[in-house]
Amino acid sequence: MKILFLEPFFGGSHKDFALGFQAHSCHEVDLVTLPARFWKWRMRGASLYFVDQVKDFSCYDAIITTDMMDLTDFMALAGNNLPPVLMYFHENQLSYPLEPDQKRDFHLGFTNIISAFAADQVLFNSEFHFNEFIGEASRLIKQMPDLRPKWIIEQIRKKNRVVYPGCRFESGAIDLQNRDVKKPLIIWNHRWEYDKNPEYFFDVLSRLKKKNIAFSLALLGEKLDRFPKVFDRALEKFKDELLVYGYVESKQEYLSWLKKGAIVVSCANQENFGIAVVEAVRYGCIPLLPDRLSYPEIMPQDIHSKVLYQTKKDLMVKLEHLLLNYNTYLPLQKRLSGELEQFSWEIIVKQYDRILDNLKYTLD
CATH class of the missing domain: 3.40.50.2000 (Glycogen Phosphorylase B;)
Structure with a gap:
């Protein structure tokens, strides 16, 4: 046709x-x-x-x-x-x-x-x-x-x-070994806009930093000329954790960050599917996602309690546990990476x- x-x-x-x-x-x-x-x-x-x-x-x-x-x-x-x-x-x-x-x-x-x-x-x-x-x-x-x-x-x-x-996705097997387990890399790969709820995300990270929980941070995703001011504040607040700040033009460079990522977090108020999350999970990131929008639909039902959160406190508890016990999540990482090939x-x-x-x- x-x-x-x-x-x-x-x-x-x-x-x-x-x-x-x-x-x-x-x-x-x-x-x-x-x-x-x-x-x-x-x-x-x-x-x-x-x-x-x-x-x-x-x-x-x-x-x-x-x-x-x-x-x-x-x-x-x-x-x-x-x-x-x-x-x-x-x-x-x-x-x-x-x-x-x-x-x-x-x-x-x-x-x-x-x-x-x-x-x-x-x-x-x-x-x-x-x-x-x-x-x-x-x-x-x-x-x-x-x-x-x-x-x-x-x-x-x-x-x-x-x-x-x-x-x-890239063809062939995905390398799931290239992760820093001492300071797991948290990925933000969503648009820098209000509907992705960045204030919620940075508030959780601030509280974890105050507790001296170690992590590194990659702020990716599309950035328009006008974007929420909370990203400017984050540049200063998380200067010791930030490895990348802003949209990367090269697809290969973007994928290289996903392959280093340990965790992808969404706090979105609007998400009708979630390509950014699916890409990150396929390349080895463990997801932490709100228990609403399209996320319960695209995540396997039997692991909802592990990867979906109900409240900000629930996100903090799950993210802290993941950061401190990252190695115990590796079987889940392997499973999700394989299952999301269906997309x-x-x-x-x-x-x-x-x-x-x-x-x-x-x-x-």
């Missing part, structure tokens, strides 16, 4: 997903993208750009796009000879947590709802995310003053599938290709 992938926000997980699918799919995939900035304008205007850029949509067997698109505008403007459209939701504007001074724009959330309804196939990146979306969509529809289209929720359910995003693009892409094959067959 010949697939057209339209990505209105080509950065971060959106970019990784588009490039990963293009590289691993058995189909021929053409990418047309827009830079990852001005996201509200992308939702309003990306359809105009794509219609102008692509002169003939009928030469494709299917179109893939993501949640930063007003699909109804696009379908109206693209004409009658449009192939089936698959929409992938990385996030949505109904449940994404807001900064304290922000007010939710429900017009953008409603755009997500009617776009999901208009698509021929809808995919979400976790069960957690889909359930959050459906719950918030139902609540928004109930707020309408009249003519509430409650039936739209069931229509979206019927065309939805949950398929996890693929991760690009590699080589395995995951087969689900996407089958869905596209079935979509074309069903609609033909």
